[in-house]
Amino acid sequence: MSLEHIRMDIARVDDDIIRLLARRMELAELVLKEKKRLGLPINDDRQNALVLKRAMEKATELNVDTAAVREVFSILIRMSIDRQHEMSGEGNL
Numbered sequence: 814m815s816l817e818h819i820r821m822d823i824a825r826v827d828d829d830i831i832r833l834l835a836r837r838m839e840l841a842e843l844v845l846k847e848k849k850r851l852g853l854p855i856n857d858d859r860q861n862a863l864v865l866k867r868a869m870e871k872a873t874e875l876n877v878d879t880a881a882v883r884e885v886f887s888i889l890i891r892m893s894i895d896r897q898h899e900m901s902g903e904g905n906l
């Protein structure tokens with residue numbers, strides 16, 4: 814495969830990643846609605862730990878750098894928590 818072709822494939826993968834990020838954020842908004850109904854706080858340390866553990870297990874299985882995956886997922890969790898605060902009208906406090 815040529816360099817140009819490989820880079821086109823990378824661009825497609827990048828698009829897919831962003832689409833999945835958008836989907837994850839939509840799901841975070843749905844989670845927020847349920848938490849409001851149930852009277853639960855936005856941040857859930859237990860669930861955060863579970864998400865990180867699951868991601869690192871998958872990274873291990875797929876032979877991807879687990880420390881890097883942990884960093885990426887920490888950012889994803891922070892993004893979804895920030896979005897939920899914004900949706901609650903609390904800004905980024």
Ligand SMILES: C=C(O[C@@H]1C=C(C(=O)O)C=C[C@H]1O)C(=O)O
Binds near residue numbers: 841855857891893
């Ligand atoms: C999405 C949720 O809200 C927060 C964000 C999480 C995430 O992005 O995975 C996990 C736990 C919560 O701190 C949730 O509770 O599931």
